[in-house]
Amino acid sequence: MTEVKMTVNGRAVSGDAEGRTLLSTFLRETLGMTGTHVGCDTSQCGACVVHVNGNAVKSCTMFAHEAAGAEVATIEGQAAPDGTLNKIQQAFQDYHGLQCGFCTPGMVMSAAALLKENPQPTEAEVRDYLEGNICRCTGYHNIVRAIMAASGQEVPAVAAE
Amino acid sequence: MPKDQGIGASSKRREDVRFLTGTGNYTDDINLVNQTYAHFLRSDVAHGTINSIDASAAEAMEGVVKVFTAKDFEGVGGIPCGWQVTDREGNPMQEPKHPILAEGKVRHVGDPIAVVIAESPELARDAAEAVEVDITELPAVIDMKAACAEGATKVHDDLTSNLCYDWGFVEENRDAVDQAIKNAAHVTTLELTNNRLVANPMEPRVAVGDYNRANDEHTLYTTSQNPHVIRLLMGAFVLGIPEHKLRVVAPDVGGGFGTKIFHYAEEAFVTFAAKALNRPVKWTCSRSEAFISDAHGRDHVTKIELALDADNKFTAIRTETYANMGAYLSTFAPSVPTWLHGTLMAGNYTTPLIYVNVKAVFTNTVPVDAYRGAGRPEATFQLERVVDKAARELGMDPAELRRLNFIKPDQFPYETPVAVAYDTGNYDATLDKALELTDYAGFDTRAAESKANGKMRGFGIAHYIEACGIAPSNLVGQLGARAGLYESATVRVNATGSIAVMTGSHSHGQGHETTFAQVVADMIGIDESQVDIVHGDTSKTPMGMGTYGSRSIAVGGSAMVRAAEKVINKAKKIAAHLMEAADADIELKDGQFSVAGTDKSVAWGDVCLAAYVPHNYPLEEIEPGLEETAFYDPANFTYPSGAYFCEVEVDPGTGKIDILGFTAADDFGNVINPMIVEGQVHGGLAQGLGQAMLENCVYDDNGQLLSGSYMDYAMPRAHDLPNFTVDHSCQTPCTHNPLGVKGCGEAGAIGSPPALVNAVIDALHRGGYPVEHIDMPLSPSRVWNAMQSVK
Numbered sequence: 001m002t003e004v005k006m007t008v009n010g011r012a013v014s015g016d017a018e019g020r021t022l023l024s025t026f027l028r029e030t031l032g033m034t035g036t037h038v039g040c041d042t043s044q045c046g047a048c049v050v051h052v053n054g055n056a057v058k059s060c061t062m063f064a065h066e067a068a069g070a071e072v073a074t075i076e077g078q079a080a081p082d083g084t085l086n087k088i089q090q091a092f093q094d095y096h097g098l099q100c101g102f103c104t105p106g107m108v109m110s111a112a113a114l115l116k117e118n119p120q121p122t123e124a125e126v127r128d129y130l131e132g133n134i135c136r137c138t139g140y141h142n143i144v145r146a147i148m149a150a151s152g153q154e155v156p157a158v159a160a161e
Numbered sequence: 162m163p164k165d166q167g168i169g170a171s172s173k174r175r176e177d178v179r180f181l182t183g184t185g186n187y188t189d190d191i192n193l194v195n196q197t198y199a200h201f202l203r204s205d206v207a208h209g210t211i212n213s214i215d216a217s218a219a220e221a222m223e224g225v226v227k228v229f230t231a232k233d234f235e236g237v238g239g240i241p242c243g244w245q246v247t248d249r250e251g252n253p254m255q256e257p258k259h260p261i262l263a264e265g266k267v268r269h270v271g272d273p274i275a276v277v278i279a280e281s282p283e284l285a286r287d288a289a290e291a292v293e294v295d296i297t298e299l300p301a302v303i304d305m306k307a308a309c310a311e312g313a314t315k316v317h318d319d320l321t322s323n324l325c326y327d328w329g330f331v332e333e334n335r336d337a338v339d340q341a342i343k344n345a346a347h348v349t350t351l352e353l354t355n356n357r358l359v360a361n362p363m364e365p366r367v368a369v370g371d372y373n374r375a376n377d378e379h380t381l382y383t384t385s386q387n388p389h390v391i392r393l394l395m396g397a398f399v400l401g402i403p404e405h406k407l408r409v410v411a412p413d414v415g416g417g418f419g420t421k422i423f424h425y426a427e428e429a430f431v432t433f434a435a436k437a438l439n440r441p442v443k444w445t446c447s448r449s450e451a452f453i454s455d456a457h458g459r460d461h462v463t464k465i466e467l468a469l470d471a472d473n474k475f476t477a478i479r480t481e482t483y484a485n486m487g488a489y490l491s492t493f494a495p496s497v498p499t500w501l502h503g504t505l506m507a508g509n510y511t512t513p514l515i516y517v518n519v520k521a522v523f524t525n526t527v528p529v530d531a532y533r534g535a536g537r538p539e540a541t542f543q544l545e546r547v548v549d550k551a552a553r554e555l556g557m558d559p560a561e562l563r564r565l566n567f568i569k570p571d572q573f574p575y576e577t578p579v580a581v582a583y584d585t586g587n588y589d590a591t592l593d594k595a596l597e598l599t600d601y602a603g604f605d606t607r608a609a610e611s612k613a614n615g616k617m618r619g620f621g622i623a624h625y626i627e628a629c630g631i632a633p634s635n636l637v638g639q640l641g642a643r644a645g646l647y648e649s650a651t652v653r654v655n656a657t658g659s660i661a662v663m664t665g666s667h668s669h670g671q672g673h674e675t676t677f678a679q680v681v682a683d684m685i686g687i688d689e690s691q692v693d694i695v696h697g698d699t700s701k702t703p704m705g706m707g708t709y710g711s712r713s714i715a716v717g718g719s720a721m722v723r724a725a726e727k728v729i730n731k732a733k734k735i736a737a738h739l740m741e742a743a744d745a746d747i748e749l750k751d752g753q754f755s756v757a758g759t760d761k762s763v764a765w766g767d768v769c770l771a772a773y774v775p776h777n778y779p780l781e782e783i784e785p786g787l788e789e790t791a792f793y794d795p796a797n798f799t800y801p802s803g804a805y806f807c808e809v810e811v812d813p814g815t816g817k818i819d820i821l822g823f824t825a826a827d828d829f830g831n832v833i834n835p836m837i838v839e840g841q842v843h844g845g846l847a848q849g850l851g852q853a854m855l856e857n858c859v860y861d862d863n864g865q866l867l868s869g870s871y872m873d874y875a876m877p878r879a880h881d882l883p884n885f886t887v888d889h890s891c892q893t894p895c896t897h898n899p900l901g902v903k904g905c906g907e908a909g910a911i912g913s914p915p916a917l918v919n920a921v922i923d924a925l926h927r928g929g930y931p932v933e934h935i936d937m938p939l940s941p942s943r944v945w946n947a948m949q950s951v952k
Contacts, residue, residue, distance in 0.1 A: 018283070034190035035183015037415070039363045040448035044871035047363060075183035085181060093177040096840045100670030101180025102363040102415030108181065123884075130879040134871070136363050136416050137670045139847030139909075140879040142840060158171055158836045 004068050008033065009077025017064040023057075024048040026064035027074060035075040035105050039134070046133035049106035049113075050074045056113035058106075058132070075105035078112070088112055088150040095158055097146030099137030106133050111147045120151050167683030168900075171836035174675045176668070185413040188367035188384050193441035196369075197226050199431060200285035201444070202275040202292050203453060204267035207301035207525040207864020208314070211265055211294065214275055219291040224284035226438060228292060229276045229430070231262045237433065240426055241398040242490040243390075245641040246326050246499050246521070254326035254521070257317040259489035261399070261426045261433070267296065268316055268488035269525050270866055271453025276430060278442060301525040301864035305462060305483040308522050316488055316523040325486050325495065325521035330503040334578065338516035341477035345468035349551035354936045355539045357460035357485065357858040359874060360532045362669075364415020365446040366455065370431030374439055378406050381432045385411040386421045386667050387707020390644070392699050394424040394492070400433055404699075407432075411697040414669035418848070419531040420455045421669065422709045423492035427454070452869045457858055458532020460485035461498060465543045467551055475512040475566050480543065482519045487528035494530040495521060500640050501536025501628070501710075507577035508544045509588045509624045509802060510566040515578045525864045531709065533848055533910040537627045545623040545915035550933065553926070559622050559919070560601070564592060574896075581628060583800045585893035586828060588624060594826035594891050595622075595804035604808070608927060611810050618821075619924025621807040625912035629904035630715035630799035630895070647794035648712070649703040650721035652681065652728045654787035656773035658766035660685075660692045662724075665705010666717030667696050671906065672837045673713060677721060679833055680900065684725050686751040687765055703790055711904030714833060715799050715895065722899045723791035731787060732768045738779045739763050739771060799895045799903040803827035805912035807920040813928060816945030818854060818921055824886040825912065830894040830903040838905045842887045845909020851877040852910070853917040857938050875938070 001016040008031065015030035027033045027050070036059055039047035048059040051073040078086050085093065088111050098104040107130070114121060114129045121129065126144050135143060142158070149155040164170040179185045216228035240259040247253055258264075263272050275292050279285035302308040302316060308323040316323055329335060342348055369382040379402055385391050388409040395409075396402040414421060431442040446454065461482050468477040484498035503517035548566075552559040567588040568575050575583045604620050611618035631637075634645040649665040662681055666673055678692040695701050705717070733747040736754035740747075746757045755762040771778055772787040808822040825842055832838050855875035859867040868874040894901030914937060921939050925932045925948060932947045 020283070028189075029192075032192075033183070034187070035185075037187070037364070038189075039365065039415075040871050042448065042870045042872050044876075045363060045448070075181075079182050083182075085178070089181040092181055093173055096174065096836050098177060098180055099672070099840060099844060100363065100416040101176070101185050101413065102187065104180050105183055124880075127879040127882075134363065134876050134878065136361055136418070136848070136876070137844045138840060139843035139845075139877075139885065140882055141843040141885050144879060144884075158839075 004064050006067050006070050006072055008072045009074060019063065019065060021064045022060050023062040023064050023067050024059035027059060033074055033076055037102055037105055039102060044134065046106040046110060047103050049109040049133065051109060051113065056110055075108060078108060091146040091150035095142050095146035095149055095155065097138065097143040103133060103135045107135065107143055111150065114147065115151050120153060123148060166689055167679050168833050170679060170834065172675050172679055172689060172834055174672045176672065176674045187364055187413045187415055188369060188382050189445050191369050191382050193369065193371055196441040196443050197278045197280065197438065198282040198285045199434065199442050199444040200277045200282065200289045201273045201427065202277065202289045204263065204270060204272040204274055206267060206296060206298045207270050208299040209267050209296040210299060211263060211267060211274065211296055213295045215293040216275060219277055219288040222288045222291060224280040225288045226278040226280065229262065229434060231260060231264045234261050237261060238399045240424060240429065241394055242495065243394065243492045243643050244496040245643065246328055246495040247641065248326040249329040249332055254495055255320045255324070256490060257320055261429050269527050270864055271527055272488065273426060278434060278438065282445065303524055303526060303860050303862060303864050305485055305522040305524060308524050309520065316525055323523045325523055328499050328519045330499070330517045331579065334514055335516050338477045338479050338514045341514050342466055342468045342479055345476055346471040347469045347555065349467045349547055349554055350464070351543070351547045351550055351934060352464045353543060353546060353934060355459045355461040355463065355542055356852060356937045358458045358532055358852055358856050359452055359858050360418040360420035360455060360458055361876060362416030362418055362421065365448055365451045366421065366425065366427065367445045368428045368431045369441060369443045370435035371441045372435040372439060378408065379432055379436065380408045380410065381428055382410045382412065383428050384414050384421050386414065386417040386669055386709055388667065388697060388699050389665060389704050390707055391424050391428060395429050395432065399429045408700045411667055417669045418533045419458065419535055419709060423456050423530055449870050452874070453527060453866055456491040456528050456530035457487065458529065459539060460529050461539045463543050465547045467547045469551060473555060473557065473562060473565055475510050477514040478506055478512050480506065480517050484519055484521045485526065485529050486521050486523050487526045488523060489528050491528040491530035494528060496641065497531050497536045502540045504579050504581050505537050505540035505626060505628060506544060506579050508541065509568060509626050511568050513578060526860055533845065534907040535710065537907065538911045538914060541623070541625045541911050542915050546918060546934065549919045560592060560596065563624055564589060581798060584797060584896045586800060586802050587891060587893050588802060590891040591802060591804040591826040591828055594888055595806045595824050598826065598886055598888060599806045599808070599822065599824045616810045617813055617924040617928030618808070618810050619920040619927060621916045621918065621920025621923055623805045623912050623916035623919060624802065625805065625908065626800055626802045627907060627911050628798035629711035629801055630795050630898065631710035631712045632795065633797060634794050644706065646706055647792050648716040648720045649705040649790065649792045650717065650724045651703050651788065651790040652721065652724040654728055654769050656770055658687065658691065658769040661695055662692060662721055663695045663702040664717050664721060665702055665707065666713040667708040669708070671708065671713060671841065672834070676714065676834045676837055677718065680718060681721060681725050684722070684729065685765060686749065711906040714900065714902045715898055715904045716793060716795055718900055718902060719795070719898045720791050720793035723793050724789045727789035727791060728787055731783060734779065734783055735768050735771050736763050739768065739777065796897040799830070799898070801827065801829050801903040801905065801908055803908055803912055805916040807916040809917065809920040809924055811921060811924045811944060813948065816941040816948065818939060818944065820850065820883045820917070822886065823883055825909065826888045826891060827905065827908055828891045828893055829889050829905045830892055831901040832889055833902065835889065838889055839887050841905045842909045843885050845907060846885055846913045847877050847882055849910040849913030850882060850917055853914040853937050853939060855881060855938050
């Protein structure tokens with residue numbers, strides 16, 4: 001075990017990690033930041049997506065020591081300090097883009113990365129970008145709508161009544 | 162204007178805020194002081210005799226606390242099965258012991274052999290590699306029909322064969338059905354497989370056991386859909402812990418879809434080990450481990466025959482199904498191919514004679530149990546496929562053949578020949594709605610455009626009926642259920658009028674915390690924010706049966722309504738006293754009690770305060786306080802139904818399917834939160850279309866699981882699926898529960914597989930490939946090979 005230091009959501013943190021300790025494990029177990037979820041062991045599901053130096057990364061594919069000195073952003077740092085949801089989080093609530101919530105941290109972090117590189121994606125572009133994020137609850141329909149809405153595009157209101 | 166609160170409003174979900182900010186509390190987020198970690202060493206062969214287990218090297222490793230094997234569980238019960246099916250001769254099913262850890266033999270890849278407890282998960286995993294297990298591999302039985310053959314290797318030596326039961330339903334109809342098929346003007350026959358699936362909630366299972374020696378109390382934190390059921394099964398039948406010394410907590414649970422109903426060995430293990438070690442024990446399942454330890458779903462092989470008369474009316478249905486049980490009987494496994502499947506074989510139709518034969522078979526595979534829909538998707542798939550095939554054989558429009566045979570709106574309540582009575586429904590209405598939403602009339606034009614682009618377009622229809630709101634206890638007791646299936650709720654009103662509702666239902670994505678609060682707030686006329694829903698902890702909620710089978714709003718919601726009614730009735734008495742009026746004259750509206758015909762009123766909050774500060778109170782007539790509990794046992798199942806239409810394009814060069822549109826017109830009765838209901842349908846559709854097009858759980862002949870991770874098991878991704886058109890405006894409210902609700906959780910997974918397969922078969926026929934059937938999943942290679950077979 002050796003010490004690793006990084007910045008997580010703007011806060012300097014450190015902890016001991018083995019060479020084999022994954023960034024996802026370091027966040028969850030060492031730092032106690034359990035917002036980042038682990039849904040598989042083959043880097044398929046994307047529940048563990050965080051940002052490392054501004055890039056979306058599956059935190060189960062990276063060793064904690066590889067993130068030494070990096071700026072890491074997780075789901076815990078997405079809302080404003082007073083708790084106000086950011087526009088992507090708010091759109092997920094407004095458009096019912098989550099059910100059980102387990103894939104949600106990764107979905108929100110992937111959506112943020114998408115909108116940073118493509119501020120007005122088409123629906124097909126959203127669906128393609130989410131290739132690496134599996135959701136078992138929503139059928140993606142409302143996740144796609146939430147991300148389109150968060151990008152400022154017109155999306156029909158939820159639930160035709 | 163849509164309502165913004167209460168019943169019928171698309172209230173935003175209150176649970177979202179914690180899930181969107183990383184502050185949920187899932188079981189794997191729980192870490193206890195002095196906690197140890199369990200790693201299960203599992204069989205890597207499908208069938209074998211355990212000659213020896215040597216854990217000495219592992220136990221000598223630094224950080225290892227103990228290695229458990231079956232010998233540590235002598236005198237401990239096996240994992241019980243919650244449902245007993247009786248066979249055609251009237252005998253009980255064959256029921257093998259399901260030990261916590263393998264005793265002498267392993268019976269499927271993943272069968273647990275030993276458990277290493279260590280100071281970290283990594284140390285436990287490392288030490289598991291040092292446990293030496295000597296196994297003599299035996300021949301495995303994987304194929305169900307081979308397992309039933311004379312002289313087949315037995316999965317359980319102490320059983321007479323691999324046949325769990327041979328079930329006939331309705332046995333008395335057998336001869337009449339045979340006769341009707343013999344005399345029919347036309348018989349359509351279809352043999353098909355309902356592919357084996359893995360439920361795959363995104364949160365893998367986790368269990369944390371804790372024990373307090375000072376008061377002899379156990380706590381189990383677990384990823385369960387029904388904590389009280391786990392407490393009862395594990396406490397009473399496995400470990401012998403009385404309920405008052407056992408608390409089961411299922412906190413935020415990341416999806417269930419059935420597979421988190423069942424009581425699993427790992428739950429009993431961590432509870433047992435926590436006491437043995439006097440330290441908390443945590444087990445977190447990896448995804449690869451989930452594939453070989455979560456109960457699987459479906460896996461039926463069926464032959465169905467549909468008889469029609471000269472007027473194209475259905476006269477009889479006969480089916481023979483082989484249903485895979487896997488190596489052991491999971492909690493509700495025997496009920497799935499029988500009472501959740503045979504009873505649905507009438508579908509939406511007036512077929513007068515039905516006979517269903519089911520042979521449930523043990524194999525050297527992971528146990529199979531309920532998965533979203535559970536039996537009802539299997540019934541719907543075979544029925545809607547054979548009806549479609551019949552329409553083609555008869556040269557009829559598939560919608561019109563269905564319509565001709567529908568139970569008509571004036572025929573309800575309708576007694577089917579398979580023991581259930583549908584209370585309400587209007588199948589023509591959902592068909593008409595789906596036709597309207599899909600521009601059925603314009604299909605030929607669209608098909609011509611596809612053809613011009615070198616593609617084959619097809620249109621598929623499926624109808625479904627399901628039995629939800631599980632279940633009337635006295636009825637299911639007669640059918641073999643070993644538990645009641647009521648639901649409970651306590652409505653606790655606080656002194657200043659806010660409310661906590663303790664429900665036996667459990668939310669693991671369905672949004673009960675929002676929907677249930679809407680109902681209670683609406684009944685009283687207060688703001689939804691004044692109502693909190695408490696669930697998932699046996700120490701907080703009354704004994705309840707949990708969430709599965711689309712039962713929560715129909716059964717749990719009804720219990721809550723009954724408890725709230727009791728509260729309101731008592732509050733009216735208090736209000737009457739405060740206003741010096743007769744009880745019968747008190748009305749409650751918008752949170753105000755008033756005396757009919759006067760301008761006297763008193764607010765909800767003031768009445769609640771009076772109940773807890775009873776200074777001016779009818780103490781001689783009623784007790785202080787305002788808290789009531791109700792248990793609701795439904796009089797019947799509920800029967801949601803719907804019409805599902807799928808439009809596809811097939812690439813003749815590759816066999817690849819594109820879903821161009823999917824329309825679901827459902828009748829769920831009354832709807833509490835339309836936004837949540839639509840979300841439930843979307844998710845069900847994705848799972849059904851996943852089954853139809855992508856997902857398949859495959860074993861090789863040796864019992865090795867070939868689809869054991871997300872690298873091999875094709876989960877639906879965003880780009881595999883279309884936008885869905887969903888509609889729930891056709892509403893025939895349930896007649897026997899107070900909300901008139903039916904349940905919506907499983908519909909999508911039930912109705913969508915036949916709609917997609919019917920659409921693909923239609924596309925192939927239109928493209929000049931007269932393929933009769935392709936077994937799911939309709940992968941490009943299967944579609945392409947089927948096309949070549951008829952070239």
